[in-house]
Amino acid sequence: xxxxxxxxxxxxxxxxxxxxxxxxxxxxxxxxxxxxxxxxxxxxxxxxxxxxxxxxxxxxxxxxxxxxxxxxxxxxxxxxxxxxxxxxxxxxxxxxxxxxxxxxxxxxxxxxxxxxxxxxxxxxxxxxxxxxxxxxxxxxxxxxxxxxxxxxxxxxxxxxxxxxxxxxxxxxxxxxxxxxxxxxxxxxxxxxxxxxxxxxxxxxxxxxxxxxxxxxxxxxxxxxxxxxxxxxxxxxxxxxxxxxxxxxxxxxxxxxxxxxxxxxxxxxxxxxxxxxxxxxxxxxxxxxxxxxxxxxxxxxxxxxxxxxxxxxxxxxxxxxxxxxxxxxxxxxxxxxxxxxxxxxxxxxxxxxxxxxxxxxxxxxxxxxxxxxxxxxxxxxxxxxxxxxxxxxxxxxxxxxxxxx
Amino acid sequence: xxxxxxxxxxxxxxxxxxxxxxxxxxxxxxxxxxxxxxxxxxxxxxxxxxxxxxxxxxxxxxxxxxxxxxxxxxxxxxxxxxxxxxxxxxxxxxxxxxxxxxxxxxxxxxxxxxxxxxxxxxxxxxxxxxxxxxxxxxxxxxxxxxxxxxxxxxxxxxx
Numbered sequence: 001x002x003x004x005x006x007x008x009x010x011x012x013x014x015x016x017x018x019x020x021x022x023x024x025x026x027x028x029x030x031x032x033x034x035x036x037x038x039x040x041x042x043x044x045x046x047x048x049x050x051x052x053x054x055x056x057x058x059x060x061x062x063x064x065x066x067x068x069x070x071x072x073x074x075x076x077x078x079x080x081x082x083x084x085x086x087x088x089x090x091x092x093x094x095x096x097x098x099x100x101x102x103x104x105x106x107x108x109x110x111x112x113x114x115x116x117x118x119x120x121x122x123x124x125x126x127x128x129x130x131x132x133x134x135x136x137x138x139x140x141x142x143x144x145x146x147x148x149x150x151x152x153x154x155x156x157x158x159x160x161x162x163x164x165x166x167x168x169x170x171x172x173x174x175x176x177x178x179x180x181x182x183x184x185x186x187x188x189x190x191x192x193x194x195x196x197x198x199x200x201x202x203x204x205x206x207x208x209x210x211x212x213x214x215x216x217x218x219x220x221x222x223x224x225x226x227x228x229x230x231x232x233x234x235x236x237x238x239x240x241x242x243x244x245x246x247x248x249x250x251x252x253x254x255x256x257x258x259x260x261x262x263x264x265x266x267x268x269x270x271x272x273x274x275x276x277x278x279x280x281x282x283x284x285x286x287x288x289x290x291x292x293x294x295x296x297x298x299x300x301x302x303x304x305x306x307x308x309x310x311x312x313x314x315x316x317x318x319x320x321x322x323x324x325x326x327x328x329x330x331x332x333x334x335x336x337x338x339x340x341x342x343x344x345x346x347x348x349x350x351x352x353x354x355x356x357x358x359x360x361x362x363x364x365x366x367x368x369x370x371x372x373x374x375x376x377x378x379x380x381x382x383x384x385x386x387x388x389x390x391x392x393x394x395x396x397x398x399x400x401x402x403x404x
Numbered sequence: 405x406x407x408x409x410x411x412x413x414x415x416x417x418x419x420x421x422x423x424x425x426x427x428x429x430x431x432x433x434x435x436x437x438x439x440x441x442x443x444x445x446x447x448x449x450x451x452x453x454x455x456x457x458x459x460x461x462x463x464x465x466x467x468x469x470x471x472x473x474x475x476x477x478x479x480x481x482x483x484x485x486x487x488x489x490x491x492x493x494x495x496x497x498x499x500x501x502x503x504x505x506x507x508x509x510x511x512x513x514x515x516x517x518x519x520x521x522x523x524x525x526x527x528x529x530x531x532x533x534x535x536x537x538x539x540x541x542x543x544x545x546x547x548x549x550x551x552x553x554x555x556x557x558x559x560x561x562x563x
Binding site for chain 2: 340341342343344347348351358359360372373374402403
């Protein structure tokens, strides 16, 4: 994998910030887009655009074909059995809310228990809280160790005859922890409990296989994997999607409408009301092509090497603590510098052109667990380099110097 | 961006390391706490107001350098002033950091507080600078606690 050649694909990486070359280390928040994906979306608008699915004219047929082709690309990317198991949404958050409404509101009842983990992003907490409040259901939380690893014995002990759902992150956005989701899903299935996996931080960084994981639902976002914002995916096993109630009502998700009675469409259309983000879906398809050409395994290997290098360099620094030290992680480095608030770290690094994220990372329960208000988080992608890690370390030293 | 560097140089080297008026006023008759849960800035203010004048004032804080330094400079600026003057400074400071007052070209009484002028170019840090001033206003108006989030957000459109 030639990182210099890859960097040349990303025009934004040439930007200067505060008189310095941009060092973009905020990929867990959002990733950058290669020219090929930008070009594909421009070509759609220049030569292919029309509304999809119902007209008989040339552009509509073409737009429909490209939109459905993007769906098939996602199917293959995930190794799903059928393309009708792929629903396009606005992003991971919407995907999870869709399952909450479509499955949760239809099948969860008073007294039922929903298991979440201590390292979830708010998107995989709040919808379940809303559901629990509405239904009188109970949330149970899998605790984690000081290293940020879920305690599997305690996870297993949470299951009882009232357990009806497990909602779990594949990878933690705040800590980088990769959860043993295949084993945890298998355990849940032994108890007849369906599983939703939040794959926002996993899908961009490693090969994902729905047949291997056997989860019931999987959600991820386009903009975290070099695609545009405004598009995401919900994968669901066909038999579950078929029995779920619709999420949004409107056009396309119906077969027939009268004021007396409306019948709903089959999947996936049942869950795609209104005109979808066509251009963005095609952009997602293009980003899947781009990443697949490099190879998700190659991306995984490269990023793991970068993580190891960064972790090593950071462990040489005194007064700097890494938060999230699980044995298996993606290339996310949350850290704190003693005596310096994360906000100040971020602002001073920004003056060096370095983009990291500071705050609670939409994971306030994680912050509370570690007894801190916020962390500084550097998150790497396959277009970051060792030199950029060195610049980050230099920046951290500069911060320490300023505050000494 | 050089404004930001200057702010940090002057502010951090001085007020964050050696905050002025740090502590608690024993016979305080005004208290307030300010808290920004989204970033973790936290400040406790205590003061003694006699005959409409802020006789003594102190703060304890657990926040970023900008918040701490703003609190430190604020206590120095309002100690000994009458409440009305202090409230005027609250408003001028808020207007300066939100960009609606140009401290160099419009009348004001900010003096050394002008060093926070650069914060207006970093919207994400404005709330850090404002929190101590919001807290002062709350204490002077006998409100026990305040925040710079939600309805109290000084930067959003609906404030």
